[in-house]
Amino acid sequence: MIRxxxxxxxxxxxxxxxxxxxxxxxxxxxxxxxxxxxxxxxxLRCINRLETITDGELTVNDLKVNDKKTDINQLxxxxxxxxxxxxxxxxxxxLENITTAPIKVLKQSKEEAEKVARSxxxxxxxxxxxxxxxxxxxxxxxxxxxIARGLAMKPEIILFDEPTSALDPEMxxxxxxxxxxxxxxxxxxxxxxxxxxxxxxxxxxxxFMDQGQILEQGKPADFYANPKEERARLFLSRxxxx
Amino acid sequence: xxxxxxxxxxxxxxxxxxxxxVLASIIALLGSFIIGVIVAVMRIAPIKPLNWIGSAxxxxxxxxxxxxxxxxxxxxxxxxGVTLPAFVAGTIALAIYTASFIAEAIRAGIQSVPKGQMEAxxxxxxxxxxxxxxxxLPQAIKIVIPPIGNQFINLVKNxxxxxxxxxxxxxxxxxxxxxxxxxxxxxxxxxxxxxLVLTIPLSLGVGYLERRLxxxx
Numbered sequence: 001m002i003r004x005x006x007x008x009x010x011x012x013x014x015x016x017x018x019x020x021x022x023x024x025x026x027x028x029x030x031x032x033x034x035x036x037x038x039x040x041x042x043x044l045r046c047i048n049r050l051e052t053i054t055d056g057e058l059t060v061n062d063l064k065v066n067d068k069k070t071d072i073n074q075l076x077x078x079x080x081x082x083x084x085x086x087x088x089x090x091x092x093x094x095l096e097n098i099t100t101a102p103i104k105v106l107k108q109s110k111e112e113a114e115k116v117a118r119s120x121x122x123x124x125x126x127x128x129x130x131x132x133x134x135x136x137x138x139x140x141x142x143x144x145x146x147i148a149r150g151l152a153m154k155p156e157i158i159l160f161d162e163p164t165s166a167l168d169p170e171m172x173x174x175x176x177x178x179x180x181x182x183x184x185x186x187x188x189x190x191x192x193x194x195x196x197x198x199x200x201x202x203x204x205x206x207x208f209m210d211q212g213q214i215l216e217q218g219k220p221a222d223f224y225a226n227p228k229e230e231r232a233r234l235f236l237s238r239x240x241x242x
Numbered sequence: 243x244x245x246x247x248x249x250x251x252x253x254x255x256x257x258x259x260x261x262x263x264v265l266a267s268i269i270a271l272l273g274s275f276i277i278g279v280i281v282a283v284m285r286i287a288p289i290k291p292l293n294w295i296g297s298a299x300x301x302x303x304x305x306x307x308x309x310x311x312x313x314x315x316x317x318x319x320x321x322x323g324v325t326l327p328a329f330v331a332g333t334i335a336l337a338i339y340t341a342s343f344i345a346e347a348i349r350a351g352i353q354s355v356p357k358g359q360m361e362a363x364x365x366x367x368x369x370x371x372x373x374x375x376x377x378x379l380p381q382a383i384k385i386v387i388p389p390i391g392n393q394f395i396n397l398v399k400n401x402x403x404x405x406x407x408x409x410x411x412x413x414x415x416x417x418x419x420x421x422x423x424x425x426x427x428x429x430x431x432x433x434x435x436x437x438l439v440l441t442i443p444l445s446l447g448v449g450y451l452e453r454r455l456x457x458x459x
Contacts, residue, residue: 048365077367087362091380100376101366146362153366 007056018212031199034209080150080158088134120148140171160191259415273337278344303342332404351386391448
């Protein structure tokens with residue numbers, strides 16, 4: 001479904017992604033881990049062309065993401081994205097945040113879009129916040145609205161860019177619970193995170209990145225029990241043993 | 243003491259000038275706002291040649307004295323066969339000049355909206371223009387209103403430039419009263435008062451908006 005073929009990316013002279021080869025299948029939950037600056041977020045952001053690749057080939061559903069002929073807006077409506085800092089629209093209510101894209105992009109009627117929005121708010125556990133503004137919500141609630149906003153487009157893929165890194169520890173659980181439920185329903189998910197518990201429990205595959213390369217990948221049970229790469233072992237020992 | 247008979251005896255003349263100053267200000271205000279929005283969008287649109295045109299407009303116009311621009315439209319254009327009435331030439335100059343400052347204020351406002359807003363909206367499939375209209379501009383407008391209000395106050399004051407090219411405004415008729423009566427000082431005091439009648443309410447209005455917007459955040 002998502003395919004990286006010898007993808008390289010540079011920021012100026014800085015080689016952020018080095019010869020990435022990766023295939024992600026429909027319904028798969030892939031968790032990307034690795035130290036800061038290893039290129040995890042950049043990898044994720046290439047998938048919906050928030051970043052452009054320098055060379056190689058990147059396809060989503062066999063469509064070349066960086067081809068001029070690809071209608072990027074068409075491609076993006078099929079790929080939800082959840083950001084570390086939520087990026088809810090501060091001037092719109094929760095309901096408007098969720099219905100804007102379905103109304104503008106999918107041409108849903110306001111009534112229909114609101115019905116869908118309310119059902120997703122129900123799903124993420126905050127139906128009573130429909131008419132609140134983002135600033136009136138806690139971080140965890142804002143992130144759950146952001147997930148509902150992504151879901152309302154009924155995408156086939158959702159990208160999560162460190163979705164719990166900006167949250168108070170107490171609120172991480174509520175967001176992870178929503179993500180776990182999504183994973184169980186068979187959503188294709190690519191998740192950049194430091195939440196090892198979530199990765200171990202939910203991921204079909206762990207990808208370990210360092211310095212722009214995919215160093216190792218595998219099933220969570222194997223990866224955590226016995227990482228092959230020295231760098232991965234070091235990374236795990238640092239974040240798990242305290 | 244201030245001799246109010248000067249004002250009362252020439253009230254019609256003053257009011258005629260005041261009326262034209264208000265008219266020139268309103269027309270230039272609308273014109274400068276429209277040009278300002280267009281130039282601001284040109285400066286930030288993801289199309290390089292448009293960026294250049296927008297930047298060139300701002301850098302050139304902003305750095306030329308308004309008087310020179312007004313003289314260009316009044317005395318310069320006839321050389322290529324376009325003769326404009328002084329009022330029209332002055333008002334166009336005023337609009338074009340003020341637009342460069344308004345464009346800068348709008349550009350700064352748009353760029354102060356966090357980058358994540360654009361990314362979130364674009365990643366949901368909205369086009370660039372849809373994102374601008376529904377997500378970015380409504381947020382930018384709050385940031386932009388106070389500086390634009392200040393530009394409008396400047397515009398009203400700068401409209402006195404019309405007096406230099408016989409533009410029939412308050413300043414022009416002030417000069418006229420002065421040369422008719424051989425009185426100078428009180429005549430211009432009254433001219434100043436008429437400008438204050440326009441600018442003080444504007445200034446209070448901008449302050450009020452500023453406080454209201456600050457509260458709504």
